Amino acid sequence: xxxxxxxxxxxxxxxxxxxxxxxxxxxxxxxxxxxxxxxxxxxxxxxxxxxxxxxxxxxxxxxxxxxxxxxxxxxxxxxxxxxxxxxxxxxxxxxxxxxxxxxxxxxxxxxxxxxxxxxxxxxxxxxxxxxxxxxxxxxxxxxxxxxx
Numbered sequence: 001x002x003x004x005x006x007x008x009x010x011x012x013x014x015x016x017x018x019x020x021x022x023x024x025x026x027x028x029x030x031x032x033x034x035x036x037x038x039x040x041x042x043x044x045x046x047x048x049x050x051x052x053x054x055x056x057x058x059x060x061x062x063x064x065x066x067x068x069x070x071x072x073x074x075x076x077x078x079x080x081x082x083x084x085x086x087x088x089x090x091x092x093x094x095x096x097x098x099x100x101x102x103x104x105x106x107x108x109x110x111x112x113x114x115x116x117x118x119x120x121x122x123x124x125x126x127x128x129x130x131x132x133x134x135x136x137x138x139x140x141x142x143x144x145x146x147x148x
Contacts (some may be wrong), residue, residue, distance in 0.1 A: 027071040043072040043107040060100030069137045073121045076109040087141035094137040
């Protein structure tokens, strides 16, 4: 646990986005990346053939889309909140609006409400051009107290 806390604090101080992704094995496996821009955090899932669910259509696997969105919300909370522990998921509800094409997936999160113990996060995933929304999700996380 102390290694996680030290790495998290160090990554925040250095503004090292990728180091946060490296702390979460599944996010690392998916190949997720994120940057900060004028609208906040922008998460990206580069296209990888292994992420296809149906190679004949071809379409991204729904589980990959959902996992990317869930991990984006976790990283969003870690980067922006003062928690030093991984948020624990309470529930996750996703609406798939259209198939994900075999190209990069972009994700943004919005903390809609946060208390001392629970955070409600909205998540949108899309693919350019035209900002084609692929999925939306809502999730609640149990926040573990602990200030930096």
